[in-house]
Amino acid sequence: MFRKRSKTTENTAATASTAVRPVWTFSSSGWLFLYHFGVIKCLKDLDLHRQVYTIGSSGGSCAGAFLHMDTDIDEVVRFVLSCALEARSSFSGLFQLKRYLKNAIRKFGTAELPNKLEGNYEISVSQLPWLRNRRITKWRDMEDVEQSILASSCAVPLAGLPVNVPGLGYCIDGMFSDSQLIKALVLGNSYFAYHDHASVTICPFYSSRAHITPSEYVPLWWAFFPPSPEELWRVYKLGQKDARAWVIKNRGRTNLTVTPIPDLTDEPEATVLQDGWHAWENVGEEISMLATGAVARLWSALSHVLEALGWTLVYWELAVHTVLSAVVAALAPVLPDSLKAGGSTAMAWKRCRDYYALLLSLKMVLKMVPALGGRIRMGMDAIDRIFSLSFCFRLFWFLKQSA
Secondary structure (H helix, E strand, C coil): CEEECCCCCCCCCCCHHHHHCCEEEECCCHHHHHHHHHHHHHHHHCCCCCCCEEEEECHHHHHHHHHHCCCCHHHHHHHHHHHHHHHHHCCHHHHCHHHHHHHHHHHHCCCCHHHHHCCCEEEEEEECCCCEEEEECCCCCHHHHHHHHHHHCCCCCCCCCCEEECCCEEEEECHHHHECHHHHHHHCCCCEHHHCCCCEEECCCCCCCCCECCCCCCCHHHHCCCCCHHHHHHHHHHHHHHHHHHHHHHCCCCCCCCCCCCCHHHCCCCCCCCCCCCCCCCHHHHHHHHCCHHHHHHHHHHHHHHHHHHHHHHHHHHHHHHHHHHHHHHHHHHCCHHHCCCCCHHHHHHHHHHHHHHHCCHHHHHCCCCCCHHHCCCCHHHHHHHHHHCHHHHHHHHHHHHC
16 A cells, blocks of 8 residues: 655656656645646646656645546636635635645545556655655545545645554655755755656746746745735646647657647747846845935945855855765765766766856856946856756745745
8 A cells, every 4th residue: 555665766656567657756836736737737638648657745646646537627726726715815724725635635536536546646645753755556445545645745734733644644745755955955866756767757846957847937935825816827827838848849759659739829828927037136226226325325235245145155055066076976986876966977077067167157256246246247048057056046046036
């Protein structure tokens, strides 16, 4: 009924049949699991859902189950939007995630679902008290399915108390035991262990390293505090657009047998949710517009100092990554596979060169100079590379967007 994640087969499927089947993983998401539903809608439209083995955690466990259900995804999304509207109506509504999930499972689930999921799906949970990761692969009835999904989505305290899973005892959100922040930040691995060896990874967070991830900025805090139903609907449509774009780009390089893809020009693109790569760089100008006189000059000077300090932290982070990547590359021949990021010495040296190239950038150095740094404009390609390689830069970016 369940199994422990091993170090050598962390994210492989539970059965031997998955050796010839693509493995798709749906990550933790919170309310952004509407993005997962958009991806699932695309897979169903392209008739790809019958071929894949799926792994889900947290919000991804709920969304991923619907990939194997004969249900109108648009109808499911409309139900989720009504739950989001209720959650926004009161403070207590934010802590009713378990009730919303339970209602959705009971509304759209059928008695045949356990048999449909078995051999095609597994759910990641964290077993208490030691937060051991467990993968649930078998279910006796709908009650077992419901308890498994509720446990995998139980982000305490937003989703209430731990859930009692038959055969495992009390469990909580799978993200607590599947996260690997150290490997992600130091070695460049994915942030979740179940992503490492999957064929295709899906994550609704903008800074993710997954294969299918938002092509437009989606605020991180929407995972915990749902935006308006209109914005969530755009997230859903964005998931469809990004999934279709990925399939079109990769259909010749995967083992997916893709049915003819419909003309995408009839599908209206999701509206841009947030804008502005240069917003973070223009912090001094924005502050100056909000104040006058001495206060404006004080804030302007302070903003230049803070901006320079931020770029200094980013630069030192890249320097540390360069050294660590070089050490890992040098020791790659003797390191165990579990510690290799990318799986080869060549990939390790490539990451080292990527970090080192940014350190040699004159604009990066000038960015650390107060006042002068604010006048230096970096190209979109450079910003994109820094965003993907620097955790500090992504953190400052999200803080700026939330301001």
